[in-house]
Amino acid sequence: MTAPILTVEDLAVSYGRVEAVRGVSFEVAAGDLITLVGANGAGKSSVINAVSGVVRPSGGRITFEGKDVTRTQAHTLVANGLVQVPEGRQVLATLTIHENLQLGGWHSNDKAAIDEVYERFPVLAERRELPAGALSGGEQQMLAIGRALVARPRLMLLDEPSMGLAPKIVDEVFTVIREIRATGTTVVLVEQNARRALKAADHGYLMATGEIVHAGPAAELLADEKIVQAYLGVE
């Protein structure tokens, strides 16, 4: 394994008395695509929200590019190349597409990065002056990904990017994720669509009730009949 870009050690996340995550440890090699999969409520979002500085861990340690970022705030992480595409897209519906993209680069004012997003997603370029709320769900997902790309992330975390989208659009989202990874960006993908995510990933981590219950090369998890039957369901 090349030097890890991200190390999570013994992570715990609690909401009041609810212990959502405990004892979660994993490493992500630079350039890899890894996925956290598991049922609704397993703790996947809590893990990546802790990594991206959106929630404060109650225990453990998170290291990004060799620096301890356990208590680093989200905006500082974004400026340092660690960016999350949140669950439910979270685009600002009344702002234009262009304004949403500008927000992704608030810290850098990187106009070239916005132009690159428009080249990658021509549909966003065509509609740049329209409010983001006028886009379809799939287009809003592309905008949410584009907004993250404007920050030129070295590590991108995506929370349920396929949620609520038609199968054809899900294909497009997975194609975009593969392309982002092919440019050298490390990707951590959280998905309930476990089979799909494992097919795209190098390594997989299967979560249940706040813990990692299986980990390994994604192809090995997919090939394990017991895991498929217990966690991935019938196709």
Ligand code: ATP
């Ligand atoms: P989902 O697919 O629904 O996002 P998940 O695997 O990402 O599921 P989390 O969202 O991390 O799981 O939730 C893990 C546990 O923590 C669940 O029991 C959930 O109800 C609880 N939880 C999550 N966020 C909060 C919160 N803000 N306050 C209280 N409990 C929360």
